Amino acid sequence: MSIRKLTALVLALPLVFAAPSKRQTPAICSTLAPVAQDLLENLFGGECGDSAHGALRLIFHDAIGISPVVGGGGADGSIITFNETELAFEANDGLDDVLADLGPFFLKHQAVISSGDFVQLAGALSLAACPGAPKVQFVAGRPPPLAPSPNFLVPEPFNTTDQILERFASVGFAPPEIIALLSSHSIAGADTVDPTIPGTPFDTTPSVYDTNIFIDVLLKGTLFPGTSGNQGEVETAVNGTLRLQSDFELARDPRTACTWQEFATNQPLMASQFAPAVFKLSLLGQNINDLTDCSELIPQPPALKDVPEFPPGQFLSDIQDSCPTARFPDLPTQPGPPLDVAPIPQADSDDEDS
Structure with missing residues (x-):
């Protein structure tokens, strides 16, 4: 499939989304286990490669979309659901290829996973094949996003x-x-x-x-x-x-x-400080009391001396x-x-x- 066709598929995502018909149950971790296995085997393929890098980047670009001044939903998956809006933000340049890579997997599993949980699950799993990386905690149960993130919330490399x-x-x-x-x-x-x-x-x-x-x-x-x-x-x-x-x-x-x-x-030290920081990022805009710890879905990355x-x-x-x-x-x-x-x-x- 060409890049153009994949990107077109991703840009059409809002047209095919369906809101979950009922609240997730405590069995959510078992429900998400096949999603995690599919991503590990068929997206990342045991490699700390471009797909893994993109999924990790997506965590940040989705979650940082929240501000006490202008609003936003934080780690809610709005970058997938409202991709036509958010991919137009200058700071998200290049993420169209990331969503083209991950988008088909979300479409495949959207009946059992919200876009917010998908972004965070894929990002946590992306580290599994990266030697030296920490295991990042993953919690599930984020509701569907209500609106796109406001623009100008993602820091740029030219910012002071x-x-x-x-x-x-x-x-x-x-x-x-x-x-x-x-x-x-x-x-x-x-x-x-x-x-x-x-x-x-x-x-x-x-x-x-x-x-x-x-x-x-x-x-x-x-x-x-x-x-x-x-x-x-x-x-x-x-x-x-x-x-x-x-x-x-x-x-x-x-x-x-x-x-x-x-x-x-x-x-x-670098690894031990990254894990809690990225988990904290994954909770922006969310109430942890409404979420279920499914960290058992995340494999331990290989060690590095x-x-x-x-x-x-x-x-x-x-x-x-x-x-x-x-x-x-x-x-x-x-x-x-x-x-x-x-x-x-x-x-x-x-x-x-x-």
Whole structure:
């Protein structure tokens, strides 16, 4: 099936949705078990690849759509139900491909799962094949969304640190929790910051949930992987990777730099802080007392023995030390020639010619 056909299918989703005819029962976890198995086997396929990255990104873009000032439903699945509206938001650029990938699975199971639960279930399951990732708690029972999210609630990579911290603070997130959420960039990539090079990883090798993102962003930038002058992008230190302006500035701001540095050398800490932060994100706009813990549906991701290292050819002298209370530690340098990281294979690449 072509990308165009899949996208058309997703954009038609609101036309075929049906509201659940009765309230979910305490047996909801058993009901959702086949959904989880289908996603694990037929969407993610045991790979920490593009489908997994997209599902994890969708958690954030759906859940952050809430504000005490302008409203919104938070983690309610509105990005699926009202996709025709929300995909037009500039900050959601590129999510049409994500929904084209996940949309058919939601259509298949929509009789037993709400769009809000589907987004969160897929996102939690997406980490199952990523070595080093934590197991994220999943709760079910979100009602159908009532309206689209308001625009301009998703932080952009060109936003200032003040703007990003204020946006998150408005929904109850402290600076260390924001940095914890950015651990997701360890297995993520950019499709639209520089549209000439889709699938470019963020300052890391995007198949392992490790500390590379936190080390590499502190290295002095020297190059662009594609074109220069793109909004929200600054120079990176590793060829083939893309550095977001927001990551660069958060890594060097005194309010967040020390947390960033802690994660750079402590993978277990990074994982342990990410899990509660992303679970907190999944509860935005929801009453936890109305939800059922179905975390048994989420497999434990494979373990990772992470040894923090500088990339080949990089040393402590290349680090832009930013934490005001602790020096960046000296680390070993990986052997070998300078890295040239390949783009992330796109989930729809096999269908482009069909």
